[in-house]
Amino acid sequence: MSGAVVNPLVLAKHLQAGADSGSGQAAYRSLAEGLKRLILDGRLPLEARLPGERRLAETLGHSRITVTAALDRLRADGFVVSRVGSGSYTALPSGPAGRRDPMHHREAAGVIDMATAVMPASEHVHAAYAEALASLPLHLPGHGYSPVGLEALRASVAAHYKAGGLATSPEQIVVAAGAQNAFALLLRALCRPGDAVVIDHPTFHHAIDAIVRAGLRPVPVALPQEGWDIEALTATISRTRPRLIYLVGAHHNPTGRVMTAGTEAAVAACARRVGATLVFDDTLRELWFDTPPPRPRDLGDHVVRLGSISKSWWGGLRIGWIRAAGPVVDLVVRSRASLGLGAPIIEQLAAAALLAEGDEPLAIRRATLSRQEAHLREALAVALPEWEVRRPPGGLSLWVGLPKPLSERLVEAAEPLGVRIVPGSRFGVDGAFQRFVRLPFTLPEADLQQAVDRLARAWAGLGERPMKQTRRDHRPVL
Numbered sequence: 001m002s003g004a005v006v007n008p009l010v011l012a013k014h015l016q017a018g019a020d021s022g023s024g025q026a027a028y029r030s031l032a033e034g035l036k037r038l039i040l041d042g043r044l045p046l047e048a049r050l051p052g053e054r055r056l057a058e059t060l061g062h063s064r065i066t067v068t069a070a071l072d073r074l075r076a077d078g079f080v081v082s083r084v085g086s087g088s089y090t091a092l093p094s095g096p097a098g099r100r101d102p103m104h105h106r107e108a109a110g111v112i113d114m115a116t117a118v119m120p121a122s123e124h125v126h127a128a129y130a131e132a133l134a135s136l137p138l139h140l141p142g143h144g145y146s147p148v149g150l151e152a153l154r155a156s157v158a159a160h161y162k163a164g165g166l167a168t169s170p171e172q173i174v175v176a177a178g179a180q181n182a183f184a185l186l187l188r189a190l191c192r193p194g195d196a197v198v199i200d201h202p203t204f205h206h207a208i209d210a211i212v213r214a215g216l217r218p219v220p221v222a223l224p225q226e227g228w229d230i231e232a233l234t235a236t237i238s239r240t241r242p243r244l245i246y247l248v249g250a251h252h253n254p255t256g257r258v259m260t261a262g263t264e265a266a267v268a269a270c271a272r273r274v275g276a277t278l279v280f281d282d283t284l285r286e287l288w289f290d291t292p293p294p295r296p297r298d299l300g301d302h303v304v305r306l307g308s309i310s311k312s313w314w315g316g317l318r319i320g321w322i323r324a325a326g327p328v329v330d331l332v333v334r335s336r337a338s339l340g341l342g343a344p345i346i347e348q349l350a351a352a353a354l355l356a357e358g359d360e361p362l363a364i365r366r367a368t369l370s371r372q373e374a375h376l377r378e379a380l381a382v383a384l385p386e387w388e389v390r391r392p393p394g395g396l397s398l399w400v401g402l403p404k405p406l407s408e409r410l411v412e413a414a415e416p417l418g419v420r421i422v423p424g425s426r427f428g429v430d431g432a433f434q435r436f437v438r439l440p441f442t443l444p445e446a447d448l449q450q451a452v453d454r455l456a457r458a459w460a461g462l463g464e465r466p467m468k469q470t471r472r473d474h475r476p477v478l
Contacts, residue, residue: 132349149175256392405434
């Protein structure tokens, strides 16, 4: 077992946030379903020991009979396992309902994966790997470790920034195994356990995971209907004096919005006043539809930018980078050994080849994404007109508002119908955003249409609306 122990007070808070007061279920069944959702959503870690039944009953305000019945139901379904003399632990069943994270299992035949917002590779990716393989012999005499990255790739990344208006030298670039790894390196180098990290809310769910796993304290600032609430953001920064600020300003994940140059400058000025490092996640910057986001500017040595090949070219090419001033680069390089000694040489060479392609291949991908986004949005308008959908200026997904806070129940209902989605709560802290789901438009139109049809069936099955007849794909749903 993992050794993790579930805190009953935190568990009670999560259950209360996700409670559906109008479900009409028996108390034990409602409790079992709530615990199941937390396990599937990842907010209850796997193989974590649950508190004893008496402690659970006291903390949750249920009778011990109710708690016992709920745990018995979860044991029967495979979500709890018990060991004599050791206690009860969270688990996943071997069947389809037990797939918690799409990154951690093989894809079942016929399942439409809308939990992962990445595009398939184009022919340019294969050509880049072929070019990388041809140039690999030049690097084989060395040891293969590259704590800052290959000079060729760092020079290409620096040139890319310079072409976009931000003067950059190769010495300001550190290559990592994807932007997520780059962010983890920054957290390790710049923060200490217990430090505050200000984030916009919602935000990229793996960033929240990285912050929490580093022992840091995420401080969320809610996003308004449009843009960023600069007054709330700067007030929170001034009050909490965080060590680090993490914002997704260019095609925000998951909402798709874009931060103005004025807002970037205002946040950077506030960060400078309190001595915080400001991290802009630019991994989706290149994926605009009609108008590119504001050009990045030099806002000070305390501003760091994250970039990546993975979102714009292919998720399997795990190359990202940090663009930072010399002192930050030095801190990252000195502290990175325990998180890896550098990115694979062959992938760095492939990334350099792709950056050398210029903008034309990306323009083709942007046009494809724009068509798929329009198709998904129109399909949702026909099949689920009560869902709130806005066209983003770019990115890879829609942030869809539901009429009621049922996103986790929708996830459960959609899985048996052959479509996998992520609840809005994955993009927030403390169970927020139950009324939202993120739906990527990275799949072909035919798959998107099938996904919407299946989501409409799942939504109707929740009993919240009558079933609407829509155009259907008559292949069997797996």
